[in-house]
Amino acid sequence: MAGGFKKLKQLGLDKFDELRFVEIQEGAMPCIEKLSIQRCKSLEKVPLGIEHLSELKVLEFFDMPHKLLKTICPDEEGEDYWRVARIPEVYSTYWRGGGWEVYSLESFSEGENAPMLNTVINGWELQTRWK
Template identity: 45%
Template sequence: MQAPKDLYNLKELQTLETVEASKGLAEQLKKLMQLRSVCIDNISSTDCASIFAALSNMPLLSSLLLSAKDENEPLCFEALKPMSTELHKLIIRGQWAKGTLDYPIFRSHSKYLKYLALSWCHLGEDPLGMLASHLSNLTYLKLNNMHSSKTLVLDAEAFPHLKTLVLSHMPDVNQINILDGALPCIEGLYIVSLPNLNKVPQGIESLSSLKKLWLTNLHKDLKIQWNGNGMRQKMLHVAEVRI
């Protein structure tokens, strides 16, 4: 939806549901200092600097969804430097420009981020390992529709506060290793539509706080291994298991 031309007059507006990025949107956003929740789609790489700078100056911003115009459009987050320490929820749909994890949103602001959902961000390596070193305070993480290395590793200190982890539509992944000590607070683990994941995630039985486990739409060999290794008996502490 295109933003109305008089959007800037709504100075008490707190929630801006999905509007399309446009040439004049940044100027309108500068007048909306009461916004808490913002969703912007159809963002092109040329929009990033002006729109993200305007968002950065919102003192009450707590939730932000940013969606590129398509899955191949690179978004540069260099200008996203939130002044609001309330910004804890970030949803990004789009390619990342190189060096994104070195920008302020994932450096100086990373301690405030609790909820992160990423789609189309082809980080090229092990995204879990890359994100774990920057975002230790996350309680929710979703990775969707992205390419990665074949093996994902959650090391012993990965995501100490994470309660929910969702991995979906990651076609390159064929192995997940969970080292002892990783995800000490995890309650929900949802691994869905990873067609080449043919082994039960190594170390999954060590997740003692786990309450929900979904292993669905995966390689058929995973279920064979699950049954052959008696995994259900090893996961009796998990209230809900779907496989």
């Protein structure tokens, strides 16, 4: 809803198994700084209208399909890269082997063997980092 959620600073979407797309209207969530999308296995694209969130500083994906991440790659395959290009921190994070693996936006197109932004870090460090 345009003009809605005027004071919201953080939003997390977690485990909406049937969620296929999200649309953000211009003027909605004008103060949002962090958007986390987790385990939404049917989500096909980055939220439409995310480019309107001028205060967004962190966009993070937890355990999301590689297909979605390819749409925001900074290469010719990333048809929606322009939507997230101005966001300072865009990450994809996976829980593997008892720790978090964090990948930067630039590594999304490189697949499973992409260089990690950070080495494996524990959950407490990740939680503290995003506060």
